[in-house]
Amino acid sequence: MTLRFNLLDDRLLRYRSVDNQPHAASLPELLVALGNDDVRDFPALRPHQRHPWHAFLVYLAASALHAANAGKPLGTADEWRRALLALTPDDDDGAAFSLVTPDDRAAFLQAPCKSGETRTWKKRLLTPDAVDMLITSKNHDMKAARMIHANPEDWVFALVSLQTQEGFLGAGNYGISRMNGGFASRAAFGVVPAGHAGKRWLRDTQLLLEQRASIVKRCDLKSEGGIALVWLRPWDGSSSLSFSELDPFYIEICRLVRLTADGARLFALATSSKAARISAKERNGVTGDAWTPVHMAEAKALSITARGFDYRLASTLAFSGEFERTIASTLRKDDGSEGLYLLAQGITRGQGKTEGYHERRIPVSRRIREAMRVGSTDEIAQRAKDRIAAIADVRKVLWIALCNLLGNGDSSVSDDTKKKASEFTKRFENEEDARFFDDLIEEIESDKQHEEHDKWLVELVDRAEKVLERTFIAGPRSAERRYRARAGALSCFHNFMRLEKHVLQRIVRVLKQRDDARKRARRESSEEVEHDVS
Known part of the structure; x- marks a missing residue:
């Protein structure tokens, strides 16, 4: 099997520029557009995929820039391509950023396994929304498995959503490390500056680079030589990675899934695992994530209920000292004084169900900004x-x-x-x-x-x-x-x-x-x- 749908070279990702013009880009080209703050939105991105996609792009860029010893985003697609390939030294042909590869090679957000092993996997998922983590209520909230004419980017977004925000879903289906328990949620809270998607991506990437040493110290992660792209490591489904092996900017996976192609059409094969990919249950979701609110007294990551970010929780996150201020909600000097808001996002998960996607924006007025700047709210x-x-x-x-x-x-x-x-x-x-x-x-x-x-x-x-x-x-x-x-x-x-x-x-x-x-x-x-x- 040859490599197919390579994100480093193929223009698989669609976005609309600030002048509302459609574009198709490779991953390096997209990072250049973000650095120029020329990305208005992603037409194919579903609401519940917004934060996982943003977080993925930030962690990926921060990892590449740290490895390249670069203090600011790179200027050309070629530079980004080289920096991303440097994160995968054993896959210099771009396999780790391809949607389809042989079983024994890493693919995008897909861990390698034994050659031919996927032929024994019983789950055959024909559409991206069947792979995605979103669980609907008896097809009433949103029709399931309806994306029969999907594009490769739909599979990209579904993989990012599944592998970086899914929780426990029955025996053999374990969740991510960046949440407090299998039935919890990956909540996010951070500042959004005036501008477009690239402005926020840039500020969050810079904040991560600035806070890297602090994350390492607080969470006992590896300052150098840690695992950044978890999907590069082979996984037989029965072993777990120790949390202390990870890089502070690690991008994780939680499920055994591999994409394959029948002609031009993609589909997924999946199976269960005997253990979680990352052994971090005792951390209660406290992983140094840039957007995850952590309860100060309980030392646990926030998990939202079906009420979402109502005015009580939102005001607590924004102003009280009950939760530790997230890295992403730290104000920067170059954030400006106009058009700022705090953004809270997350999906409420239950036992075998989801209870809604929640998103809330809190304007940051002049006096709120000053209070946040001096840490006196x-x-x-x-x-x-x-x-x-x-x-x-x-x-x-x-x-x-x-x-x-x-x-x-x-x-x-x-x-x-x-x-x-x-x-x-x-x-x-x-x-x-x-x-x-x-x-x-x-x-x-x-x-x-x-x-x-x-x-x-x-x-x-x-x-x-x-x-x-x-x-x-x-x-x-x-x-x-x-x-x-x-x-x-x-x-x-x-x-x-x-x-x-x-x-x-x-x-x-x-x-x-x-x-x-x-x-x-x-x-x-x-x-x-x-x-x-x-």
């Missing part, structure tokens, strides 16, 4: 925490009022009523989630932050009341019970909002101030009318 974290507590209290009172409404005003509330009330309060919380950081930034950037916070509290209560009023249609339909239930729900809502027993003292205070102001306005208006009459 405690005040912002406290302001976010105060808002989270306020939303929780208002949500609780809204839930009680909704139970009153949906329960027809009766004192006893059924489980079904409680469930319905929870569904409506969840909508309220989702609306607050969507606007959380925009509202928070208005307060942070204001010269009158206390007044801005009080204004937000009043508007928060008003938005909750509107949710309650929109829910009237779901309440009792008969006239007698309808008016009683609505009046009871509104009365409950307003009364509870003004009791410190149920909400924060500050909410009670700002509502009282508004109530008093309205009373004064009505009194003054009444006095003016009486004066005009007299």
Whole structure:
């Protein structure tokens, strides 16, 4: 079998340039385009593949630049090609970057095995999405194995997704080292500067090179001579690599899979393994990864739930000291002061399923940037925490009022009523989630932050009341019970909002101030009318 679909020489990777023109490039040519910040996007890249592809390109470039002793990206495709080949001294013909090679030779993200061994592998996967790690729910979320007219780049993206972010999926199907357990996820959190894909790729690559010695020291990895491209090593499925053998920029694989070709059509053969490729279970996902948030107290990598990066988790990652700041979220002097945002990405994994791809962008305003630059975000974290507590209290009172409404005003509330009330309060919380950081930034950037916070509290209560009023249609339909239930729900809502027993003292205070102001306005208006009459 000859080498086929060589990423170093064949233009298999499509991208759109910043002027929206389509291009096809080899891997070295793509790295040049990224260095020039001329890549707008990758048309064939699926959302859940975005971070694995970005991380792969960063780690690959950082490994090549370190080996070449180069402090900045190379300028030509020929230079990149030589640097990448230098990472694979036993495969100077480019086999390690080819999609199809003989079994006993490394292929792109595919470990070599015994010659002819793949003929005994029973799994035959005909499409890239069958190889990919994404597990859909009974074909409802996204149709499985539908990419029957796939291009080679679709297989490239699927391999990167499988080998660098897959978890445990039953006996013989082990996951990657860069997550906290087989049912966890490879979450990512980092700064994205103004510009295009290349600007972010460049900054993250430079950060890795700068932090290499620190990663080696913290994670007991090899400073020199470690394994960078894990797929170069033969794997029989029963042995594991020691974590201490690895280079700090290692790109791993976790599954036994080999691509082959039937004419011009690619397909994959796969089998199970008896052991994980990298023995790192005890590290709990703490591997020195540039984007993985690590819980400070528990020394564990973050694993997101089905809630994804909601406003609570996102604000914790961005501002609190609960998680160690990721390398990629470190601000650089050349990041600029405009257009920055924090990007959180990840897939929620469960037992034999996925629970959604999650992605969130948090704008980095002027004062947030300054606080991050000096490493002092405690005040912002406290302001976010105060808002989270306020939303929780208002949500609780809204839930009680909704139970009153949906329960027809009766004192006893059924489980079904409680469930319905929870569904409506969840909508309220989702609306607050969507606007959380925009509202928070208005307060942070204001010269009158206390007044801005009080204004937000009043508007928060008003938005909750509107949710309650929109829910009237779901309440009792008969006239007698309808008016009683609505009046009871509104009365409950307003009364509870003004009791410190149920909400924060500050909410009670700002509502009282508004109530008093309205009373004064009505009194003054009444006095003016009486004066005009007299």
